[in-house]
Amino acid sequence: MEPTCITYKSGLRLVYLHKPSEVAHVGFFFRAGSRFEKENQTGLAHFLEHCVFKGTKKRNGIQTISRIDEVGGELNAYTAKEELCLHASFPKSHTARALELLSDISINPVFTKKEVEKEKEIIFDEINSYLDSPYDKIFDDFEEELFKGHALGNNILGVKEGLANLNKKDLEGFVRDYFFKGNLVVSFVGDVSLKTIERMLEKYLHAMPESGSQIEINPFSGYKPFRMIRKEANYQAHLVMGGMAPSYFNESRTAMAMLMNMIGGPAMNATLNISLRERHVLAYSVEANYVPYADVGFWQVYVGCESRNIKKSIKLIEKELERLQNKPISAAKLTKVKQQFKGQLALSMDVNSGLMYSLGKSLLAFGQIDTIEEIHKSIDNISADELQKLAQTYMRKSEVSSLVFDLKD
The missing domain is CATH 3.30.830.10 (Metalloenzyme, LuxS/M16 peptidase-like)
Structure with a gap:
C-alpha cells in the first residue's frame, strides 16, 4: 500500500x-x-x-x-x-x-x-x-x-x-x-x-503559527581536499576517506547511493569488505555511505583496524576506486548490484518505525514521496557508464580527502 x-x-x-x-x-x-x-x-x-x-x-x-x-x-x-x-x-x-x-x-x-x-x-x-x-x-x-x-x-x-x-x-x-x-x-x-x-x-495543532522566520540556507562551495593524521585513537586506528557527492536534488542521487552500497554497504559481499576483510584480513570494520544535503553531498569510507594496517588499507581502497574509474562494471555485475539494492530497500521498509522516519524525511526534503515502482524504475535505468562517470567525477585521487586517528603515543 x-x-x-x-x-x-x-x-x-x-x-x-x-x-x-x-x-x-x-x-x-x-x-x-x-x-x-x-x-x-x-x-x-x-x-x-x-x-x-x-x-x-x-x-x-x-x-x-x-x-x-x-x-x-x-x-x-x-x-x-x-x-x-x-x-x-x-x-x-x-x-x-x-x-x-x-x-x-x-x-x-x-x-x-x-x-x-x-x-x-x-x-x-x-x-x-x-x-x-x-x-x-x-x-x-x-x-x-x-x-x-x-x-x-x-x-x-x-x-x-x-x-x-x-x-x-x-x-x-x-x-x-x-x-x-x-x-x-x-x-x-x-x-x-x-x-x-x-x-x-x-x-x-490549531494554535501553531502558520509562518515563521527561518533563514535561507547558505550553499556550500570551495571544497579543498585534505590528508590528515591525528594521534587520537586508543586501541584501534580509524580511517575515513571521502569527498564531495551529488545533492539530494541531483538526478544522479539514486545511482550514487547504489554505487556506495556496492562499494561498502551493509552486505558482506560489498567490494571493500571482501577486499580488506575477507581477502587481506586487514580490518574488522569496513563501511561506506553517501550523505546528500539540499545543495551538496558527500561520500565516505570508514575502516577500523590495527595501526600497522592503515597504509595498506588506504592503498587497497584507492585501488578499488581506480578500478571503478577505469572500467565499467560488467552487465552481470550490474544486474546483481541492482537486485541487491532493491532487496535492501525492501528490507528497510519492513520495519514500521523506520518507514515513519524515511517517509517523513523524504517529504520534508523533496516535497514528494516516490512509489516503489518509481524507485525500481530509477534503479533499472542506472547504467554501468553512469556509475563509472560518478566514480570519475567524485573519486579521483586528487579529489579524495582522508583523516586518520592513529594510536596515541
Missing part, C-alpha cells in the same frame, strides 16, 4: 501510511537542523531538542516525559544537519495522547532558567562521551574539515564554550523561527484511519 501525502492550506504537510499493527509511530519533522543556526548559536538546535522535554505551559518536565512512557510507549527526538524530529511509538489506542503531547511540546514549550542550566550539564556529559569515542568523533571531525568554515561542518552537539552562552531567549527564538505549520511534516504509520489522524491534527 502506498502512502498518502496531503498539503493543507496552512502549509502543514502530512504523510500517512496505513499498516495493520497494534503499535503506531508518529514523527514531527521540522526543517530546522544545525545548518540553520546563526553563527554564534552553534549547538542550539540540539540543545532545543533536549529542552522541549523540560515542560510546557500545562505540564512539568516529569509529566512531559512520562506521558507516553506510562502507557508503554517511547518518546524521543533527534537533530540532524537539516532537520529536527520529535517522535513517538505507542500502542495504537493511545494515538490521541501521542499527537496531543507532540503538539503541546512543539507549540507551548517552557524554558525555565533552572532547567536550561541543568540540561547544559547533561549535554556537556554527552559531549564528553562523544569525545571519549574515537569511532564517533572521527566522522564529525571529517565533516568539519570537509565543510571547513561552513555551517555543514559544525558539530551538531556544539562545543561547551558556545553552549554555555545559550539561554532561554535563544531557545524561544528558534522555536518562533522554525516551529510553524509551513515548516512541519507529520509522518504517521499505523492502524488508525486517515480521517481520525486529520481530525486530531486539526484539534491539537
Whole structure:
C-alpha cells in the first residue's frame, strides 16, 4: 500500500501510511537542523531538542516525559544537519495522547532558567562521551574539515564554550523561527484511519503559527581536499576517506547511493569488505555511505583496524576506486548490484518505525514521496557508464580527502 501525502492550506504537510499493527509511530519533522543556526548559536538546535522535554505551559518536565512512557510507549527526538524530529511509538489506542503531547511540546514549550542550566550539564556529559569515542568523533571531525568554515561542518552537539552562552531567549527564538505549520511534516504509520489522524491534527495543532522566520540556507562551495593524521585513537586506528557527492536534488542521487552500497554497504559481499576483510584480513570494520544535503553531498569510507594496517588499507581502497574509474562494471555485475539494492530497500521498509522516519524525511526534503515502482524504475535505468562517470567525477585521487586517528603515543 502506498502512502498518502496531503498539503493543507496552512502549509502543514502530512504523510500517512496505513499498516495493520497494534503499535503506531508518529514523527514531527521540522526543517530546522544545525545548518540553520546563526553563527554564534552553534549547538542550539540540539540543545532545543533536549529542552522541549523540560515542560510546557500545562505540564512539568516529569509529566512531559512520562506521558507516553506510562502507557508503554517511547518518546524521543533527534537533530540532524537539516532537520529536527520529535517522535513517538505507542500502542495504537493511545494515538490521541501521542499527537496531543507532540503538539503541546512543539507549540507551548517552557524554558525555565533552572532547567536550561541543568540540561547544559547533561549535554556537556554527552559531549564528553562523544569525545571519549574515537569511532564517533572521527566522522564529525571529517565533516568539519570537509565543510571547513561552513555551517555543514559544525558539530551538531556544539562545543561547551558556545553552549554555555545559550539561554532561554535563544531557545524561544528558534522555536518562533522554525516551529510553524509551513515548516512541519507529520509522518504517521499505523492502524488508525486517515480521517481520525486529520481530525486530531486539526484539534491539537490549531494554535501553531502558520509562518515563521527561518533563514535561507547558505550553499556550500570551495571544497579543498585534505590528508590528515591525528594521534587520537586508543586501541584501534580509524580511517575515513571521502569527498564531495551529488545533492539530494541531483538526478544522479539514486545511482550514487547504489554505487556506495556496492562499494561498502551493509552486505558482506560489498567490494571493500571482501577486499580488506575477507581477502587481506586487514580490518574488522569496513563501511561506506553517501550523505546528500539540499545543495551538496558527500561520500565516505570508514575502516577500523590495527595501526600497522592503515597504509595498506588506504592503498587497497584507492585501488578499488581506480578500478571503478577505469572500467565499467560488467552487465552481470550490474544486474546483481541492482537486485541487491532493491532487496535492501525492501528490507528497510519492513520495519514500521523506520518507514515513519524515511517517509517523513523524504517529504520534508523533496516535497514528494516516490512509489516503489518509481524507485525500481530509477534503479533499472542506472547504467554501468553512469556509475563509472560518478566514480570519475567524485573519486579521483586528487579529489579524495582522508583523516586518520592513529594510536596515541
